[in-house]
Amino acid sequence: MLDRRRLEIATSNASLGMLADDVLIAIFHYLSGVGLDHPDRHSLQRALGILRAVTELDTRQVATGSILRTMAPLGALEETLVQVTNASGGADTDNLGSLISIYIAELEAVLNNTAENDQVQHIKDLFERLAESTLSQSEDVVRPSRDDRQEWINKALNS
Amino acid sequence: MDQQSLELLETLLTDRLARIEAICSAASPGRGHRMIALARIISSSLAGEKDRVVQSYTAAGSDDERRAVLRRLLRLLQLSEVLSLLKPYVDDIGRRDVPLGLWRMIDLMIAGLLPNGADAIIHFDDHHMYATADLAAGVATVLSTLGTAYADPIRPVVFFVPGTDPTNALLLPILAHEVGHTAVEQANLGSATLSKVDITALNQLFDKSLKAAGNPPPGPWQVQLFRWVDELLCDALATVLTGPSLLLSSAMFLPAPNPGALSSHPFPADRLRLSLEQLDRLGWLPLVTSVAPGIVQWLRGLQVPTPSDPPRQEFLRGAIEILKPAIFEVSENHVREPLNPVAFTAVQTDLVALLTDGIPVAEVSGSAVQPWAIVLAAWLSQIGLRGDAPRSLASATADRQFNSLVHKSIELSGILTIWKSL
Numbered sequence: 001m002l003d004r005r006r007l008e009i010a011t012s013n014a015s016l017g018m019l020a021d022d023v024l025i026a027i028f029h030y031l032s033g034v035g036l037d038h039p040d041r042h043s044l045q046r047a048l049g050i051l052r053a054v055t056e057l058d059t060r061q062v063a064t065g066s067i068l069r070t071m072a073p074l075g076a077l078e079e080t081l082v083q084v085t086n087a088s089g090g091a092d093t094d095n096l097g098s099l100i101s102i103y104i105a106e107l108e109a110v111l112n113n114t115a116e117n118d119q120v121q122h123i124k125d126l127f128e129r130l131a132e133s134t135l136s137q138s139e140d141v142v143r144p145s146r147d148d149r150q151e152w153i154n155k156a157l158n159s
Numbered sequence: 160m161d162q163q164s165l166e167l168l169e170t171l172l173t174d175r176l177a178r179i180e181a182i183c184s185a186a187s188p189g190r191g192h193r194m195i196a197l198a199r200i201i202s203s204s205l206a207g208e209k210d211r212v213v214q215s216y217t218a219a220g221s222d223d224e225r226r227a228v229l230r231r232l233l234r235l236l237q238l239s240e241v242l243s244l245l246k247p248y249v250d251d252i253g254r255r256d257v258p259l260g261l262w263r264m265i266d267l268m269i270a271g272l273l274p275n276g277a278d279a280i281i282h283f284d285d286h287h288m289y290a291t292a293d294l295a296a297g298v299a300t301v302l303s304t305l306g307t308a309y310a311d312p313i314r315p316v317v318f319f320v321p322g323t324d325p326t327n328a329l330l331l332p333i334l335a336h337e338v339g340h341t342a343v344e345q346a347n348l349g350s351a352t353l354s355k356v357d358i359t360a361l362n363q364l365f366d367k368s369l370k371a372a373g374n375p376p377p378g379p380w381q382v383q384l385f386r387w388v389d390e391l392l393c394d395a396l397a398t399v400l401t402g403p404s405l406l407l408s409s410a411m412f413l414p415a416p417n418p419g420a421l422s423s424h425p426f427p428a429d430r431l432r433l434s435l436e437q438l439d440r441l442g443w444l445p446l447v448t449s450v451a452p453g454i455v456q457w458l459r460g461l462q463v464p465t466p467s468d469p470p471r472q473e474f475l476r477g478a479i480e481i482l483k484p485a486i487f488e489v490s491e492n493h494v495r496e497p498l499n500p501v502a503f504t505a506v507q508t509d510l511v512a513l514l515t516d517g518i519p520v521a522e523v524s525g526s527a528v529q530p531w532a533i534v535l536a537a538w539l540s541q542i543g544l545r546g547d548a549p550r551s552l553a554s555a556t557a558d559r560q561f562n563s564l565v566h567k568s569i570e571l572s573g574i575l576t577i578w579k580s581l
Binding site for chain 2: 007008010011019021028032058077139
């Protein structure tokens with residue numbers, strides 16, 4: 001069975017990963033001094049939107065108008081939350097919101113051409129981790145091991 | 160990675176996409192063919208992105224940038240493998256071995272729940288499970304990232320039915336619940352529900368439960384609540400569409416005695432209790448309690464499991480109490496051509512009597528019978544024959560001869576409807 005959740009995880013990882021690659025390319029352009037072109041700015045804006053949506057979920061208010069909820073299926077929302085949380089190091093802290101706020105400020109500084117080197121390095125590290133982890137997760141979904149296949153079957157049976 | 164790696168990956172991806180095109184070209188014409196259109200949109204997007212990546216590699220200003228560009232090529236390869244997962248369903252396009260009754264019921268589910276329609280692909284699955292997969296919704300995020308979209312309002316949707324029991328008529332309301340998932344996604348019914356609630360009460364409960372749990376990250380709790388809301392919306396949509404048949408088939412299929420676990424789905428006892436509440440709201444409860452008082456009493460006595468995570472369970476169960484009026488309202492506003500208790504009562508006696516006598520029913524009092532009325536009458540007939548007890552739900556669904564009779568009735572009433580429209 002091609003279960004809905006597996007399809008959503010595979011495609012949301014690919015989508016998030018491609019965005020992470022694009023943000024990294026924008027950061028390389030920023031660091032090299034050639035400046036940001038239009039696609040770079042578009043990628044950084046989209047990344048900002050995702051991070052802001054994740055902070056919306058990290059509050060003690062139920063997100064009645066969640067941006068991510070309207071952007072993608074629930075499986076994609078859940079996967080994005082997990083991936084961004086892990087890449088931020090937020091899984092080991094109860095302060096995910098503060099961490100993400102710092103990343104948002106750094107991305108805004110890159111867009112405004114005012115980011116310091118340590119800020120750029122910090123945001124670059126986040127998107128490097130996101131790029132690698134999404135690639136690895138997609139690999140597990142697309143080419144599951146025998147054990148993973150059984151896990152997917154179990155998930156499908158319980159969905 | 161280097162230029163040689165780039166060339167290898169490019170060649171590999173080109174070959175993969177060519178193979179996918181070969182599969183698309185060999186697909187049969189007929190229902191479900193929009194899946195081929197979708198596959199071709201994805202495939203051509205991947206091909207276009209591949210060309211762009213190759214150009215970007217040449218223009219990259221550093222090794223770090225080249226590495227990011229090549230990683231993108233690896234992602235495109237992964238996506239081409241997602242396309243390969245569709246192969247079994249390509250083989251289902253235009254299939255002619257599906258009973259007409261099943262096609263008719265799927266058409267009714269689409270008409271009742273999916274305002275934009277759907278291009279159905281029926282797959283007899285190796286799992287004993289009903290499900291649907293809206294393929295265009297599943298790949299929407301990635302298509303958006305590649306700068307394109309599936310623009311046809313009619314989307315390809317795979318309907319999974321258990322391969323060992325594909326024509327079980329009494330369990331068709333479970334498939335209606337699954338079509339509900341596609342309806343919830345397409346019409347954004349989850350957000351519509353949350354926008355109607357007393358948010359202050361919900362937030363107070365959320366805050367109190369988080370404190371009781373030691374203030375864990377709230378994100379996963381919110382996502383779990385969204386999942387529960389979606390599941391309950393699907394139950395509610397199927398209840399509006401099919402009447403009490405959803406309650407009876409759920410009691411059998413979940414099955415009701417399963418206490419469940421604190422997962423993506425609400426507990427069976429709570430789901431069945433909410434279905435009973437909605438049936439009361441819709442005017443069905445007098446009929447159900449008169450025909451099956453014992454089964455209703457048994458369902459009302461079901462218990463949820465002992466909490467594994469008491470604050471989280473308290474939050475989710477408390478939240479659905481706050482949310483249930485909105486869930487009922489949103490579902491009732493969404494469904495078209497729901498089964499109506501007054502209309503059903505007018506044909507109930509004749510319909511149940513004919514089915515009980517083993518006679519396929521096409522019409523009652525000169526009018527073609529609505530298919531969901533046939534399914535409900537079939538349930539009532541079986542409870543009348545086998546007794547007002549939970550075991551009757553299981554033995555009725557296991558009766559293949561009777562389920563064939565119900566399917567035959569659905570087919571005949573469909574033929575009659577077409578005949579009368581000529």
